Structures are given as structure tokens and as C-alpha cells.
Amino acid sequence: MSKVWQCLEDIHGLVAVPVTWRSGLAGSFEVFHAAYLRTRTDRAKSIPCPNGCGCAHEVVEHRDGSLVGVCRCEPWNCEDIRLSAEDVVLLELNWQKLGRAIARAFGCDAKLGELGLPHTMQIASFSGIGLPVVLTIQNGRDGFQNVVGQLIARLRERFVLLAPTGRFYDAHAHGLLNCVKAGFFNLESLLTLLPSGLLQARTSSGELFSPFLPEVKEPVPEEVARQVLALIGELHSQKTVRKAPVSEVFRLYCKEGYAAERVAKECRCSKALVVLRLKQLRMKLGRDPAELRQLSSHFESIEDSLTDSRAKHIHRESAIDESRFEEED
Ligand SMILES: [Zn+2]
Ligand SMILES: [Zn+2]
Structure with a gap:
């Protein structure tokens, strides 16, 4: 296995002279x-x-x-080492480039962002709704745990944390991340450094990261029915038309399940007008009126409970309220 990922965790501060990188990265x-x-x-x-x-x-x-490396041991141990200008060059990790390459390997949108945490950066967001993908490169367990705690404090929940290896990821970190539905993955087991310098993922990001996406809730039929009735109520109170009002077409077509011809007959209007009303319903409700027929039992039970509570309400209130209802009808 490539030593690249382990090397990143071995080099403190991710900055070193070439000889240090060379021995850490070996053939890579x-x-x-x-x-x-x-x-x-x-x-x-x-x-x-x-x-x-x-x-x-x-x-x-x-x-x-000329440059030399002088031993500082007491007592003095080594001869001076002759150095070239290249030997004392400092090479540091290019976070932007590595972050983009990792995002690309996983097929995520690269989204680089400082988090104000040591050697830690958001590098991507997964899926349109944005699951933050964070890379941290630490040298020890303490640093790693600190970052995990701070990330939870900032991002609260649902993110993906990546680190070069899993050696600092212990049961404690696992427990913390698990609590906030965040995931951890080590790059060592997921990415291969290709000779071109590109990174290649061994597992798709969908497979890895999807479990940490927020759950998309299917709307509950009863809630849908309630929303529809509320909208119909609005239309009814506007009462802009006399012939085949939308609320009446809704009642006959969606609740009673009549075909358009029958609705037209009941409303004493043309079928074309009913079709127009159904179009208006579709616009207003954002749903196909025919589909709403499946909710008819929900409409019934909601309206029953409304009628019950209204009846009680009226019963308790004065007669003035009753006359108001009469006026509306
Ligand atoms: Zn020495
Ligand atoms: Zn020495």
C-alpha cells in the first residue's frame, strides 16, 4: 500500500525539507x-x-x-553536512490542490473553505443539498479528537470527515460522530495515487456518503389532504365565479370521484368549463386533481373532525356567530 497517506500524518505541520518528504513518500x-x-x-x-x-x-x-548542517549535540557527535540550496528548500502541502483532487476523485463538488481549525479544511460538498466533506490531517490522537469536537460544535450534524489514515479514529471519536450522524472515512483505504498525480476512488461517494444525507421525508397523505383543503378553503372564500366554482368542482371530481361529464351535469355547465376548472385546480394545488381522489377518505375524516369542532364551537358561542355562518352560505 502506498505510504503517501501515512506520511501526511507523520510530517508535523505538513512542511519539511525534501529529504524528509522523500523518505516518507518513498516511491511516490x-x-x-x-x-x-x-x-x-x-x-x-x-x-x-x-x-x-x-x-x-x-x-x-x-x-x-556555502551551506552546511551543523550538529548541535552536546557533546558534539557528527561532522558538518554539506548542503545544496535544494536540500534546504521547504516543501509544504498544497491544501487547495489536494482538496480539489479528493473532491474530484469522489465526484463531489469541490468547495474549499477554512474552518479555523488546525490542519483542517472543508474540501467538498456532497449532493446538491450540501453534505459538507471535511479533511483533517493530524499527527496524533489528541489533535484528532480536538478537531472532531470542534467540528461537531460548528457543523452540529451530518458531515463527512476524512483523514489520511484511521489510526487516530478510536471508539470515542466514533461515538461522538455517530451521535451527530456524521461519517468518518480514511483515505488510505479509499484512494489510489495514480502515476499522473490524479487520485482514484475505489468506492463511489454515493455508496460511502449517502447514509449521512438528511432524510427526505415523504409527505404524509393526511398532511397533503389538510393542505389541499386549506387551499380550497381560500379559493372558496374568494368566490370570484358563480358558475361551477372551483371548490364545487373539487368536491364533485376529487371527493365524489365523478367524471368530468358528470361534474358538468351537476354544475349545469359545459364540460369545457369543468376542464378549465380542473386546470385551475392543478395550478393552485400543484397536484393532479385525479391523484387527489386517493385522498378522499382523508378529506372526509378531516372535514368530519372540523365539522365536529365547529359544531361545538357554535354551540358555545352566541347566536351572532351562527347568523354569520348563515350569511356566508
Ligand atoms: Zn547532533
Ligand atoms: Zn548528526
């Missing part, structure tokens, strides 16, 4: 360097000792411009 150094590392303007102040003397050799520039 050239490809990863070209695709995802960038050169900083400042140069290294120290370099790792090739002999493992126990210190980082301090980079010292001689008067002639």
Missing part, C-alpha cells in the same frame, strides 16, 4: 511532489541528521555562500 515522492507540494519562500533552519545523532542539524550559511 516525485508524483506527489509535482501534484500536491509547493515550495515556500523561506528556507529550512535545520535538517534531519542522516546519522541519527539525536539532533536536527542547524543550517548555517558560510561567508562564501
